[in-house]
Amino acid sequence: MKVVQIWLKTVFSCVVAVGVPLSCNADTLSHIKDTQTITIAHRESSLPFSYLANGKPVGYSLDICNRLVDSIKKELKLPQLKVNYLLVTSSNRIEAIRDGKADLECGSTTNNAERRKEVSFTIPHFFASTRMLVRADAGIKNWTDLKDKKVVTTKGTTTVKLLHDRDKVRGLNLRLLEGSDHQESFNMVEKFQADAFSMDDVLLFGLRANSKTPDKFIVVGDALSTEPYAIMLRKDDPAFKEFLDREMARMMTEGEITKLYDKWFKKPVAPNNANLNMPMSFLLRDNLRFPSDKVAD
Incomplete structure:
Protein backbone atom coordinates (compact mmCIF):
# COMPACT_ATOMS: atom_id res chain seq x y z
CA MET A 1 0.00 0.00 0.00
CA LYS A 2 1.36 3.42 -0.87
CA VAL A 3 2.33 5.72 1.96
CA VAL A 4 -0.13 8.35 0.76
CA GLN A 5 -2.97 5.84 1.22
CA ILE A 6 -1.83 5.07 4.76
CA TRP A 7 -1.81 8.64 5.98
CA LEU A 8 -5.12 9.54 4.31
CA LYS A 9 -6.83 6.82 6.35
CA THR A 10 -5.31 7.84 9.68
CA VAL A 11 -7.26 9.93 12.19
CA PHE A 12 -5.41 12.55 14.22
CA SER A 13 -6.32 14.55 17.29
CA CYS A 14 -5.16 18.04 16.27
CA VAL A 15 -6.43 20.53 13.72
CA VAL A 16 -3.81 22.24 11.59
CA ALA A 17 -4.39 25.48 9.76
CA VAL A 18 -2.35 27.02 6.98
CA GLY A 19 0.70 28.75 8.44
CA VAL A 20 0.28 27.19 11.89
CA PRO A 21 3.13 25.00 13.19
CA LEU A 22 2.42 21.31 13.60
CA SER A 23 2.83 20.98 17.36
CA CYS A 24 1.12 17.71 18.26
CA ASN A 25 1.07 14.15 16.97
CA ALA A 26 0.03 14.75 13.40
CA ASP A 27 0.31 13.72 9.79
CA THR A 28 3.19 15.66 8.31
CA LEU A 29 2.42 14.79 4.69
CA SER A 30 -1.18 15.97 5.10
CA HIS A 31 0.02 19.18 6.71
CA ILE A 32 2.43 19.79 3.84
CA LYS A 33 -0.33 19.12 1.34
CA ASP A 34 -2.81 21.40 3.10
CA THR A 35 -0.38 24.30 3.47
CA GLN A 36 1.45 23.59 0.20
CA THR A 37 4.59 24.44 2.17
CA ILE A 38 7.47 22.51 3.68
CA THR A 39 9.96 23.99 6.15
CA ILE A 40 13.57 22.83 6.28
CA ALA A 41 15.73 23.61 9.32
CA HIS A 42 19.37 24.23 8.49
CA ARG A 43 22.60 25.29 10.16
CA GLU A 44 24.87 28.32 9.68
CA SER A 45 28.36 26.84 9.83
CA SER A 46 28.24 23.02 9.77
CA LEU A 47 30.34 22.70 6.64
CA PRO A 48 30.05 20.71 4.42
CA PHE A 49 26.67 19.44 5.66
CA SER A 50 24.63 22.57 6.22
CA TYR A 51 25.92 26.12 6.07
CA LEU A 52 25.42 29.50 4.45
CA ALA A 53 27.23 30.43 1.23
CA ASN A 54 26.39 33.88 -0.12
CA GLY A 55 23.43 33.89 2.24
CA LYS A 56 21.97 30.67 0.85
CA PRO A 57 21.65 27.35 2.77
CA VAL A 58 23.84 24.75 1.05
CA GLY A 59 25.62 21.50 1.84
CA TYR A 60 25.60 17.72 1.64
CA SER A 61 22.61 17.38 4.00
CA LEU A 62 20.75 20.19 2.20
CA ASP A 63 21.24 18.45 -1.16
CA ILE A 64 19.81 15.24 0.30
CA CYS A 65 16.85 17.11 1.78
CA ASN A 66 16.20 18.91 -1.49
CA ARG A 67 15.95 15.53 -3.21
CA LEU A 68 13.55 14.36 -0.51
CA VAL A 69 11.48 17.48 -1.16
CA ASP A 70 11.40 16.61 -4.86
CA SER A 71 10.06 13.17 -3.94
CA ILE A 72 7.40 14.75 -1.70
CA LYS A 73 6.36 17.06 -4.55
CA LYS A 74 5.91 14.04 -6.78
CA GLU A 75 4.07 12.01 -4.14
CA LEU A 76 1.65 14.82 -3.32
CA LYS A 77 1.40 16.08 -6.91
CA LEU A 78 2.52 19.55 -5.82
CA PRO A 79 5.14 20.71 -8.34
CA GLN A 80 4.93 24.26 -6.96
CA LEU A 81 5.43 23.23 -3.32
CA LYS A 82 6.90 26.19 -1.42
CA VAL A 83 10.11 25.54 0.53
CA ASN A 84 10.81 27.69 3.60
CA TYR A 85 14.16 27.63 5.43
CA LEU A 86 14.60 28.02 9.17
CA LEU A 87 18.04 28.72 10.66
CA VAL A 88 18.65 26.68 13.82
CA THR A 89 21.53 26.05 16.21
CA SER A 90 22.69 22.92 18.00
CA SER A 91 20.77 24.18 21.05
CA ASN A 92 17.35 24.68 19.46
CA ARG A 93 17.28 22.25 16.51
CA ILE A 94 15.43 19.48 18.41
CA GLU A 95 12.91 21.98 19.73
CA ALA A 96 12.29 23.28 16.20
CA ILE A 97 11.31 19.79 15.02
CA ARG A 98 9.51 18.74 18.20
CA ASP A 99 7.39 21.89 18.26
CA GLY A 100 6.52 21.78 14.57
CA LYS A 101 8.48 24.82 13.48
CA ALA A 102 10.19 22.74 10.78
CA ASP A 103 9.35 19.50 8.99
CA LEU A 104 12.93 18.31 8.39
CA GLU A 105 16.22 19.23 10.03
CA CYS A 106 19.04 19.00 7.54
CA GLY A 107 22.28 19.58 9.40
CA SER A 108 24.87 17.47 11.18
CA THR A 109 22.71 15.86 13.85
CA THR A 110 23.57 12.55 15.52
CA ASN A 111 20.88 9.89 15.89
CA ASN A 112 21.03 8.50 19.43
CA ALA A 113 18.69 6.93 21.97
CA GLU A 114 18.33 10.08 24.09
CA ARG A 115 17.23 12.18 21.12
CA ARG A 116 14.86 9.50 19.85
CA LYS A 117 12.76 10.13 22.96
CA GLU A 118 11.79 13.45 21.38
CA VAL A 119 12.26 13.09 17.62
CA SER A 120 12.78 10.52 14.87
CA PHE A 121 15.54 10.04 12.29
CA THR A 122 15.88 8.73 8.76
CA ILE A 123 18.49 6.25 7.57
CA PRO A 124 21.93 7.78 8.34
CA HIS A 125 23.75 9.51 5.49
CA PHE A 126 27.10 9.90 7.27
CA PHE A 127 29.19 8.45 10.10
CA ALA A 128 31.63 10.69 11.97
CA PRO A 228 25.62 8.49 12.76
CA TYR A 229 24.27 11.66 11.13
CA ALA A 230 20.68 11.56 9.94
CA ILE A 231 17.83 13.82 8.86
CA MET A 232 15.64 14.66 11.83
CA LEU A 233 11.83 14.62 11.73
CA ARG A 234 8.92 14.62 14.15
CA LYS A 235 8.36 11.63 16.37
CA ASP A 236 5.28 9.43 16.12
CA ASP A 237 4.62 9.96 12.42
CA PRO A 238 5.48 6.50 11.06
CA ALA A 239 4.01 7.14 7.62
CA PHE A 240 6.26 10.14 7.01
CA LYS A 241 9.31 8.29 8.30
CA GLU A 242 8.48 5.28 6.12
CA PHE A 243 8.23 7.54 3.09
CA LEU A 244 11.55 9.29 3.82
CA ASP A 245 13.39 6.04 4.59
CA ARG A 246 12.13 4.51 1.38
CA GLU A 247 13.45 7.47 -0.60
CA MET A 248 16.76 7.46 1.28
CA ALA A 249 17.21 3.76 0.54
CA ARG A 250 16.46 4.36 -3.13
CA MET A 251 19.02 7.18 -3.35
CA MET A 252 21.60 4.97 -1.67
CA THR A 253 21.13 1.90 -3.81
CA GLU A 254 20.88 3.92 -7.04
CA GLY A 255 24.13 5.77 -6.36
CA GLU A 256 22.72 9.29 -5.77
CA ILE A 257 24.19 9.56 -2.27
CA THR A 258 27.61 8.46 -3.54
CA LYS A 259 27.57 11.24 -6.14
CA LEU A 260 26.60 13.80 -3.52
CA TYR A 261 29.34 12.53 -1.21
CA ASP A 262 31.95 12.94 -3.94
CA LYS A 263 30.66 16.46 -4.64
CA TRP A 264 30.99 17.64 -1.03
CA PHE A 265 33.91 15.62 0.33
CA LYS A 266 36.22 15.06 -2.64
CA LYS A 267 35.93 18.30 -4.61
CA PRO A 268 36.39 22.00 -3.81
CA VAL A 269 33.28 23.59 -2.29
CA ALA A 270 32.14 27.12 -1.57
CA PRO A 271 32.84 29.59 -0.12
CA ASN A 272 36.64 29.18 -0.29
CA ASN A 273 36.92 26.27 -2.74
CA ALA A 274 38.35 24.12 0.05
CA ASN A 275 38.64 20.39 -0.59
CA LEU A 276 38.26 18.09 2.41
CA ASN A 277 39.72 15.11 0.48
CA MET A 278 37.91 12.84 2.91
CA PRO A 279 37.48 9.18 1.80
CA MET A 280 34.13 7.56 2.51
CA SER A 281 34.18 5.54 5.73
CA PHE A 282 33.61 1.79 5.65
CA LEU A 283 30.49 2.27 7.82
CA LEU A 284 28.89 4.55 5.24
CA ARG A 285 29.91 2.29 2.37
CA ASP A 286 28.20 -0.63 4.09
CA ASN A 287 25.09 1.43 4.81
CA LEU A 288 24.83 2.42 1.14
CA ARG A 289 24.86 -1.25 0.20
CA PHE A 290 22.42 -2.32 2.91
CA PRO A 291 20.41 0.77 3.99
CA SER A 292 19.22 0.63 7.58
CA ASP A 293 18.09 3.13 10.23
CA LYS A 294 19.45 0.91 13.04
CA VAL A 295 22.34 2.51 14.88
CA ALA A 296 24.53 1.49 17.81
CA ASP A 297 23.86 3.76 20.79
Whole structure:
Protein backbone atom coordinates (compact mmCIF):
# COMPACT_ATOMS: atom_id res chain seq x y z
CA MET A 1 0.00 0.00 0.00
CA LYS A 2 1.36 3.42 -0.87
CA VAL A 3 2.33 5.72 1.96
CA VAL A 4 -0.13 8.35 0.76
CA GLN A 5 -2.97 5.84 1.22
CA ILE A 6 -1.83 5.07 4.76
CA TRP A 7 -1.81 8.64 5.98
CA LEU A 8 -5.12 9.54 4.31
CA LYS A 9 -6.83 6.82 6.35
CA THR A 10 -5.31 7.84 9.68
CA VAL A 11 -7.26 9.93 12.19
CA PHE A 12 -5.41 12.55 14.22
CA SER A 13 -6.32 14.55 17.29
CA CYS A 14 -5.16 18.04 16.27
CA VAL A 15 -6.43 20.53 13.72
CA VAL A 16 -3.81 22.24 11.59
CA ALA A 17 -4.39 25.48 9.76
CA VAL A 18 -2.35 27.02 6.98
CA GLY A 19 0.70 28.75 8.44
CA VAL A 20 0.28 27.19 11.89
CA PRO A 21 3.13 25.00 13.19
CA LEU A 22 2.42 21.31 13.60
CA SER A 23 2.83 20.98 17.36
CA CYS A 24 1.12 17.71 18.26
CA ASN A 25 1.07 14.15 16.97
CA ALA A 26 0.03 14.75 13.40
CA ASP A 27 0.31 13.72 9.79
CA THR A 28 3.19 15.66 8.31
CA LEU A 29 2.42 14.79 4.69
CA SER A 30 -1.18 15.97 5.10
CA HIS A 31 0.02 19.18 6.71
CA ILE A 32 2.43 19.79 3.84
CA LYS A 33 -0.33 19.12 1.34
CA ASP A 34 -2.81 21.40 3.10
CA THR A 35 -0.38 24.30 3.47
CA GLN A 36 1.45 23.59 0.20
CA THR A 37 4.59 24.44 2.17
CA ILE A 38 7.47 22.51 3.68
CA THR A 39 9.96 23.99 6.15
CA ILE A 40 13.57 22.83 6.28
CA ALA A 41 15.73 23.61 9.32
CA HIS A 42 19.37 24.23 8.49
CA ARG A 43 22.60 25.29 10.16
CA GLU A 44 24.87 28.32 9.68
CA SER A 45 28.36 26.84 9.83
CA SER A 46 28.24 23.02 9.77
CA LEU A 47 30.34 22.70 6.64
CA PRO A 48 30.05 20.71 4.42
CA PHE A 49 26.67 19.44 5.66
CA SER A 50 24.63 22.57 6.22
CA TYR A 51 25.92 26.12 6.07
CA LEU A 52 25.42 29.50 4.45
CA ALA A 53 27.23 30.43 1.23
CA ASN A 54 26.39 33.88 -0.12
CA GLY A 55 23.43 33.89 2.24
CA LYS A 56 21.97 30.67 0.85
CA PRO A 57 21.65 27.35 2.77
CA VAL A 58 23.84 24.75 1.05
CA GLY A 59 25.62 21.50 1.84
CA TYR A 60 25.60 17.72 1.64
CA SER A 61 22.61 17.38 4.00
CA LEU A 62 20.75 20.19 2.20
CA ASP A 63 21.24 18.45 -1.16
CA ILE A 64 19.81 15.24 0.30
CA CYS A 65 16.85 17.11 1.78
CA ASN A 66 16.20 18.91 -1.49
CA ARG A 67 15.95 15.53 -3.21
CA LEU A 68 13.55 14.36 -0.51
CA VAL A 69 11.48 17.48 -1.16
CA ASP A 70 11.40 16.61 -4.86
CA SER A 71 10.06 13.17 -3.94
CA ILE A 72 7.40 14.75 -1.70
CA LYS A 73 6.36 17.06 -4.55
CA LYS A 74 5.91 14.04 -6.78
CA GLU A 75 4.07 12.01 -4.14
CA LEU A 76 1.65 14.82 -3.32
CA LYS A 77 1.40 16.08 -6.91
CA LEU A 78 2.52 19.55 -5.82
CA PRO A 79 5.14 20.71 -8.34
CA GLN A 80 4.93 24.26 -6.96
CA LEU A 81 5.43 23.23 -3.32
CA LYS A 82 6.90 26.19 -1.42
CA VAL A 83 10.11 25.54 0.53
CA ASN A 84 10.81 27.69 3.60
CA TYR A 85 14.16 27.63 5.43
CA LEU A 86 14.60 28.02 9.17
CA LEU A 87 18.04 28.72 10.66
CA VAL A 88 18.65 26.68 13.82
CA THR A 89 21.53 26.05 16.21
CA SER A 90 22.69 22.92 18.00
CA SER A 91 20.77 24.18 21.05
CA ASN A 92 17.35 24.68 19.46
CA ARG A 93 17.28 22.25 16.51
CA ILE A 94 15.43 19.48 18.41
CA GLU A 95 12.91 21.98 19.73
CA ALA A 96 12.29 23.28 16.20
CA ILE A 97 11.31 19.79 15.02
CA ARG A 98 9.51 18.74 18.20
CA ASP A 99 7.39 21.89 18.26
CA GLY A 100 6.52 21.78 14.57
CA LYS A 101 8.48 24.82 13.48
CA ALA A 102 10.19 22.74 10.78
CA ASP A 103 9.35 19.50 8.99
CA LEU A 104 12.93 18.31 8.39
CA GLU A 105 16.22 19.23 10.03
CA CYS A 106 19.04 19.00 7.54
CA GLY A 107 22.28 19.58 9.40
CA SER A 108 24.87 17.47 11.18
CA THR A 109 22.71 15.86 13.85
CA THR A 110 23.57 12.55 15.52
CA ASN A 111 20.88 9.89 15.89
CA ASN A 112 21.03 8.50 19.43
CA ALA A 113 18.69 6.93 21.97
CA GLU A 114 18.33 10.08 24.09
CA ARG A 115 17.23 12.18 21.12
CA ARG A 116 14.86 9.50 19.85
CA LYS A 117 12.76 10.13 22.96
CA GLU A 118 11.79 13.45 21.38
CA VAL A 119 12.26 13.09 17.62
CA SER A 120 12.78 10.52 14.87
CA PHE A 121 15.54 10.04 12.29
CA THR A 122 15.88 8.73 8.76
CA ILE A 123 18.49 6.25 7.57
CA PRO A 124 21.93 7.78 8.34
CA HIS A 125 23.75 9.51 5.49
CA PHE A 126 27.10 9.90 7.27
CA PHE A 127 29.19 8.45 10.10
CA ALA A 128 31.63 10.69 11.97
CA SER A 129 34.20 10.05 14.70
CA THR A 130 34.72 12.35 17.68
CA ARG A 131 38.29 13.72 17.71
CA MET A 132 39.85 17.12 18.42
CA LEU A 133 41.32 20.06 16.58
CA VAL A 134 44.42 21.73 18.05
CA ARG A 135 47.06 24.19 16.95
CA ALA A 136 49.80 22.37 15.06
CA ASP A 137 52.47 23.69 17.41
CA ALA A 138 50.60 22.81 20.63
CA GLY A 139 52.27 19.42 21.12
CA ILE A 140 48.88 17.72 21.64
CA LYS A 141 48.56 14.32 19.99
CA ASN A 142 45.99 12.45 22.06
CA TRP A 143 43.54 12.85 24.93
CA THR A 144 46.09 12.23 27.69
CA ASP A 145 47.93 15.35 26.51
CA LEU A 146 44.97 17.48 27.60
CA LYS A 147 45.60 17.22 31.34
CA ASP A 148 44.80 20.55 33.03
CA LYS A 149 44.04 22.14 29.68
CA LYS A 150 41.05 24.09 28.33
CA VAL A 151 38.86 22.14 25.92
CA VAL A 152 35.94 23.67 24.05
CA THR A 153 33.01 21.97 22.38
CA THR A 154 29.76 23.31 20.96
CA LYS A 155 26.80 23.77 23.28
CA GLY A 156 24.00 21.23 22.86
CA THR A 157 26.09 18.57 21.10
CA THR A 158 26.70 14.96 22.14
CA THR A 159 30.41 15.72 22.58
CA VAL A 160 29.75 17.53 25.87
CA LYS A 161 28.88 14.26 27.65
CA LEU A 162 31.77 12.40 25.99
CA LEU A 163 34.25 14.91 27.36
CA HIS A 164 32.77 14.74 30.85
CA ASP A 165 32.98 10.92 30.76
CA ARG A 166 36.58 10.93 29.47
CA ASP A 167 37.55 13.46 32.15
CA LYS A 168 36.12 11.25 34.91
CA VAL A 169 37.79 8.07 33.66
CA ARG A 170 41.23 9.57 33.01
CA GLY A 171 41.26 12.25 35.73
CA LEU A 172 42.46 14.86 33.25
CA ASN A 173 41.14 17.85 35.20
CA LEU A 174 39.84 19.38 31.97
CA ARG A 175 38.55 22.92 31.99
CA LEU A 176 35.51 22.53 29.75
CA LEU A 177 34.22 25.45 27.72
CA GLU A 178 31.24 25.74 25.35
CA GLY A 179 30.87 27.72 22.13
CA SER A 180 27.47 28.84 20.85
CA ASP A 181 28.18 27.24 17.44
CA HIS A 182 31.00 25.38 15.71
CA GLN A 183 32.59 28.52 14.30
CA GLU A 184 32.80 30.16 17.71
CA SER A 185 34.34 27.00 19.17
CA PHE A 186 36.97 26.96 16.41
CA ASN A 187 37.65 30.66 16.94
CA MET A 188 38.41 30.00 20.61
CA VAL A 189 41.29 27.69 19.62
CA GLU A 190 42.42 30.15 16.97
CA LYS A 191 42.52 32.98 19.54
CA PHE A 192 44.32 30.86 22.18
CA GLN A 193 41.23 30.89 24.42
CA ALA A 194 41.12 27.07 24.33
CA ASP A 195 43.78 24.41 23.79
CA ALA A 196 41.56 22.01 21.86
CA PHE A 197 38.16 21.85 20.17
CA SER A 198 36.52 18.43 20.43
CA MET A 199 33.84 17.61 17.88
CA ASP A 200 32.99 15.25 15.02
CA ASP A 201 36.07 14.92 12.82
CA VAL A 202 34.42 15.95 9.57
CA LEU A 203 33.25 19.25 11.04
CA LEU A 204 36.75 19.91 12.30
CA PHE A 205 38.23 19.20 8.86
CA GLY A 206 35.69 21.55 7.31
CA LEU A 207 36.40 24.40 9.70
CA ARG A 208 40.14 23.88 9.27
CA ALA A 209 39.92 23.81 5.47
CA ASN A 210 38.01 27.10 5.40
CA SER A 211 40.13 28.96 7.91
CA LYS A 212 42.57 31.66 6.82
CA THR A 213 45.55 29.54 7.94
CA PRO A 214 44.59 25.84 7.71
CA ASP A 215 48.20 24.66 8.09
CA LYS A 216 48.25 26.03 11.63
CA PHE A 217 45.70 23.43 12.80
CA ILE A 218 45.60 19.63 12.88
CA VAL A 219 42.96 17.04 13.79
CA VAL A 220 44.27 14.46 16.26
CA GLY A 221 43.24 11.92 18.90
CA ASP A 222 41.77 8.44 18.99
CA ALA A 223 38.06 8.30 18.14
CA LEU A 224 35.93 8.74 21.26
CA SER A 225 32.78 7.56 19.51
CA THR A 226 31.11 7.02 16.15
CA GLU A 227 28.29 9.42 15.34
CA PRO A 228 25.62 8.49 12.76
CA TYR A 229 24.27 11.66 11.13
CA ALA A 230 20.68 11.56 9.94
CA ILE A 231 17.83 13.82 8.86
CA MET A 232 15.64 14.66 11.83
CA LEU A 233 11.83 14.62 11.73
CA ARG A 234 8.92 14.62 14.15
CA LYS A 235 8.36 11.63 16.37
CA ASP A 236 5.28 9.43 16.12
CA ASP A 237 4.62 9.96 12.42
CA PRO A 238 5.48 6.50 11.06
CA ALA A 239 4.01 7.14 7.62
CA PHE A 240 6.26 10.14 7.01
CA LYS A 241 9.31 8.29 8.30
CA GLU A 242 8.48 5.28 6.12
CA PHE A 243 8.23 7.54 3.09
CA LEU A 244 11.55 9.29 3.82
CA ASP A 245 13.39 6.04 4.59
CA ARG A 246 12.13 4.51 1.38
CA GLU A 247 13.45 7.47 -0.60
CA MET A 248 16.76 7.46 1.28
CA ALA A 249 17.21 3.76 0.54
CA ARG A 250 16.46 4.36 -3.13
CA MET A 251 19.02 7.18 -3.35
CA MET A 252 21.60 4.97 -1.67
CA THR A 253 21.13 1.90 -3.81
CA GLU A 254 20.88 3.92 -7.04
CA GLY A 255 24.13 5.77 -6.36
CA GLU A 256 22.72 9.29 -5.77
CA ILE A 257 24.19 9.56 -2.27
CA THR A 258 27.61 8.46 -3.54
CA LYS A 259 27.57 11.24 -6.14
CA LEU A 260 26.60 13.80 -3.52
CA TYR A 261 29.34 12.53 -1.21
CA ASP A 262 31.95 12.94 -3.94
CA LYS A 263 30.66 16.46 -4.64
CA TRP A 264 30.99 17.64 -1.03
CA PHE A 265 33.91 15.62 0.33
CA LYS A 266 36.22 15.06 -2.64
CA LYS A 267 35.93 18.30 -4.61
CA PRO A 268 36.39 22.00 -3.81
CA VAL A 269 33.28 23.59 -2.29
CA ALA A 270 32.14 27.12 -1.57
CA PRO A 271 32.84 29.59 -0.12
CA ASN A 272 36.64 29.18 -0.29
CA ASN A 273 36.92 26.27 -2.74
CA ALA A 274 38.35 24.12 0.05
CA ASN A 275 38.64 20.39 -0.59
CA LEU A 276 38.26 18.09 2.41
CA ASN A 277 39.72 15.11 0.48
CA MET A 278 37.91 12.84 2.91
CA PRO A 279 37.48 9.18 1.80
CA MET A 280 34.13 7.56 2.51
CA SER A 281 34.18 5.54 5.73
CA PHE A 282 33.61 1.79 5.65
CA LEU A 283 30.49 2.27 7.82
CA LEU A 284 28.89 4.55 5.24
CA ARG A 285 29.91 2.29 2.37
CA ASP A 286 28.20 -0.63 4.09
CA ASN A 287 25.09 1.43 4.81
CA LEU A 288 24.83 2.42 1.14
CA ARG A 289 24.86 -1.25 0.20
CA PHE A 290 22.42 -2.32 2.91
CA PRO A 291 20.41 0.77 3.99
CA SER A 292 19.22 0.63 7.58
CA ASP A 293 18.09 3.13 10.23
CA LYS A 294 19.45 0.91 13.04
CA VAL A 295 22.34 2.51 14.88
CA ALA A 296 24.53 1.49 17.81
CA ASP A 297 23.86 3.76 20.79
